[in-house]
Amino acid sequence: MRRQNLAVVLGAVRAHSPLSRADVAGRVGLTRAAVSSLVDELIERGALGEAPATASGRVGRPGRALTVSDRGPAGLGLEIGATHLGACVADLRGEPRLWRRVERANAGRPAGQVLAEAAALAAEAEAEAAALGLCVRGRVLAVPGVVPNGSGGLVERAPNLGWHGIRLAHHWPDQDTVPEPENEANLGALAEYWSAERPAETLVHVSAETGIGAALIIDGRLFRGARGFAGELGHIPVQPDGPRCACGARGCLEQYAGEAAVLREAGLARRGLARHGDAVALLAERAAAGHAPTLRALDGAGRALGLALTSAVELIDPDGLVLGGAYAELADWLLPSVRAELAARVTVRPWPPEALRPSVLGRRGPLLGAALTTVRRIMADPTLLPAG
Amino acid sequence: MRRQNLAVVLGAVRAHSPLSRADVAGRVGLTRAAVSSLVDELIERGALGEAPATASGRVGRPGRALTVSDRGPAGLGLEIGATHLGACVADLRGEPRLWRRVERANAGRPAGQVLAEAAALAAEAEAEAAALGLCVRGRVLAVPGVVPNGSGGLVERAPNLGWHGIRLAHHWPDQDTVPEPENEANLGALAEYWSAERPAETLVHVSAETGIGAALIIDGRLFRGARGFAGELGHIPVQPDGPRCACGARGCLEQYAGEAAVLREAGLARRGLARHGDAVALLAERAAAGHAPTLRALDGAGRALGLALTSAVELIDPDGLVLGGAYAELADWLLPSVRAELAARVTVRPWPPEALRPSVLGRRGPLLGAALTTVRRIMADPTLLPAG
Incomplete structure (x- = not known):
């Protein structure tokens, strides 16, 4: 229940920010005390920031403006195409903060080689994101192939790469950063749906x-x-x-x-x-x-x-x-x-x-969708973020 | 909440009958007192029957066997095809209790005429069902045509009947028994899904x-x-x-x-x-x-x-x-x-x-699906049945 309330408060701020704590309470139909406690937790988890109030002209104690954080939690999207690698980091507002695309002839090369290069690009992107104050909380890889339901990280077939039965964890150099694969068409559709x-x-x-x-x-x-x-x-x-x-x-x-x-x-x-x-x-x-x-x-x-x-x-x-x-x-x-x-x-x-x-997103869709997948998950369940 | 619990109890009896009240309590994870109150209500609404216990061999007061009622609440399915009319009544167990099919050249005839004949067949079927102790609680009509979402009883187009924009209530003789139209293919699929x-x-x-x-x-x-x-x-x-x-x-x-x-x-x-x-x-x-x-x-x-x-x-x-x-x-x-x-x-x-x-149902599918639609709705929400 608290998980759901955290998501409701975060969602209200995202949709209508800047809002004060009182504004949020008015919108979501919870008491001000309950909202304050939820807001405190969301700040502690890095999902919300609270600024001094903008002059609102209202009577009474001015509320301090809450906004979804543009620092802290972020999603990393990666992409392996037949002729390129890509990376994108999106912050919790859903804004892409960096894009990388390098041309690479990936078709037919050993999957391990391609994945090692993707991992290197991912590490660079995470380092750059860190310099922006962003901390990657989830990694999703767009692939031009079939990812069965509940595959546990298996790309069953990616004909344009020449992959058959590639399990990402077997090839990814750092076991702490293995991304979750998803079909690029699915991610492109989600990005479009989320962006419209x-x-x-x-x-x-x-x-x-x-x-x-x-x-x-x-x-x-x-x-x-x-x-x-x-x-x-x-x-x-x-x-x-x-x-x-x-x-x-x-x-x-x-x-x-x-x-x-x-x-x-x-x-x-x-x-x-x-x-x-x-x-x-x-x-x-x-x-x-x-x-x-x-x-x-x-x-x-x-x-x-x-x-x-x-x-x-x-x-x-x-x-x-x-x-x-x-x-x-x-x-x-x-x-x-x-x-x-x-x-x-x-x-x-x-x-x-x-x-x-x-x-509207064109060829950037799958990569953006990959980055936003993590963002959407956090928005739906802010307890995915570590407290404090 | 109570509505949902009524459905859970009714569903348990349907899936595993005969069950005693104690058996039901054990299965659904509610207290025996709560289950008894729910069972009483389901009996009052005519959804459950309670018989003397079958000899169970168990120690203690023998439970009386609960079963989903084969009398009382029923669903009426109707069908208008290009060359026939059909009716089917199913009881709350999902058993079809009567089938009627009459050959009629419906294509191209005035919709009002066809619907009047369907209404007459429906009235006959309801009377026959009453003789079996069944009381029709909902009426669904399978049509070979397009029924838009939320159509409010409109058949937008049924080319093989020659219908365009036919609103059933405008043609049905008795406003208390106007059926809800649904596409026959949808009903056939549901019947198959429910029967498998x-x-x-x-x-x-x-x-x-x-x-x-x-x-x-x-x-x-x-x-x-x-x-x-x-x-x-x-x-x-x-x-x-x-x-x-x-x-x-x-x-x-x-x-x-x-x-x-x-x-x-x-x-x-x-x-x-x-x-x-x-x-x-x-x-x-x-x-x-x-x-x-x-x-x-x-x-x-x-x-x-x-x-x-x-x-x-x-x-x-x-x-x-x-x-x-x-x-x-x-x-x-x-x-x-x-x-x-x-x-x-x-x-x-x-x-x-x-x-x-x-x-497995063949050409009877849509008609059975029409009759079962009401049964499924009652199973999901027994408060649709009048109390007492």
Whole structure:
């Protein structure tokens, strides 16, 4: 009960700060004495700060303004992609305080090597966060792979990294800082959901990096599926007799709207351009310059994506669809054909075109979601923070 | 609190009856006095019966056996299909006590006429139930159409009946017995979930009557979608450039695995056979007799269904898929090709063929689900029953 009350008080301050203790008591419906005791504990745990009152013009003893701490407790997000490593630290207000991204060809390298480099980046980020007065209280790693429910730190499969059955603790140099793995698409969806002003409560969030994933927010909660495999949008069949996919099936969405397919259609893979630098930036640059094959390739990818998303809308009936990850940066060229396809195919329910929108976070979503996971957990249970 | 305790006691008796009051106290962790008071109330409300003890062989005053009442409170399920009306009454144990099915060509007739006939059937069923000592405490009507969330009794669209925006209360003769409409696919899925020994907690249940619908059970609860449109499996595109569907889109599953499509492929529609009697029984009869065009038609329908279900598995990651409604009666001929298609296409996760199975309830599912809806509500909140 006290745990819950701590969370309620912390949440009220976060939503409405600055508030005085009296303001909080008024908002949460607890006595002033009870709130004061809860506030004291939250200050002791480092979750709240209390400043001298701003001049409020009110009569009586001025309240001292409470705010969620921008020092102290923080969440570390890490990311391993096929071509990069990333780190992000967010404070308890949910503000990202530092971002790191280094380009690395991770695909096919030994997992131990990649994880050692990720651990080094994590240590640097924690040191830098400490210099800002932040103390990392939880670590989550975004991976482009399958993390089964209750996996205990196992990444079952990350095809674009070449990982099979990688247990993070076996490879992480420091057993005190082993992060918890989570699928990047799930984290991107959560970040988007947490960041939106008025989020759709039932949401399909598409994440494209090298592969295509999706995540489902159902009634305000991440739905991971019976075993953690939900949201495999990339392997929805869009042409039953289409080309063979790496997964073994035919005509999967990835064969039409995955990075390799789009580059190939745009005539860019052949010339080896894609190997140098950022394929998404390259596609955006070519499209912006009016390069006809690139425009055709993105239009085709959008149609295939619209077809797969039709299945998602028919089955799940979401409030909203979000194009995240790399697709967010290509949205100018993808949105028209995705929306056209949905308009033509989703006919048995109202489906306004604006229900599909690009992510506001883009490729930073999964990393931010990883950092915010810890923040959200602390907000829900401040006793996770050590007292004193 | 008392409401919840009443439900706990009633649930314990249902799961383990016969139990004495002492047995119940032992099971639910309440004092014997508290349990006795709750039991008294449940008897007064007609939910429990108490018989003389069966010889238990135990020392001490023999407990009197409590059982969930097979008289008194009951749920009425009704169903309007394109070609029939149905009624079912279930007692509080969840046992169906009477079934009525009358063939009626409902498609295209004025909704008021159809609903008046359904009301007459309902009145007959209630009278018959009364003769069994049952008293109907809630009425739910299964319709092959869209019932938006919180619709207040509105059936937004039932294409196979020709209904648009039908509010039941406007047409039902007796305002005291207006049923609550619900989509038949949802009710079929719930009935299956409630009836299974060890149900899959995340389940996609396919219902085929004239059209094809599906319903999603997610973490043990019916998921209706953001607005009540979830599970429109029939309009998943299985061939992007396939034939035009009644919904306006192209290549929807219904064009390959819907009743009309299968009859046409089997060469049965042309001869006008389908108009006379039960199309599903006709297909089953022909298939059992080895009629090659029927076997080919069912094989093709199964492949299309497998393709659409691949999308469902990739997106939702269910524990189980159930073929219900008419498909259950055709399962012998559909299962091989549905399973083959899933085996070929679902490759990124384990997918045992037995995860797809025919419904045990078949075409009775929606009607039973309608009757059980009231029973489940009473079990969850016995104060819905009038005292005394």
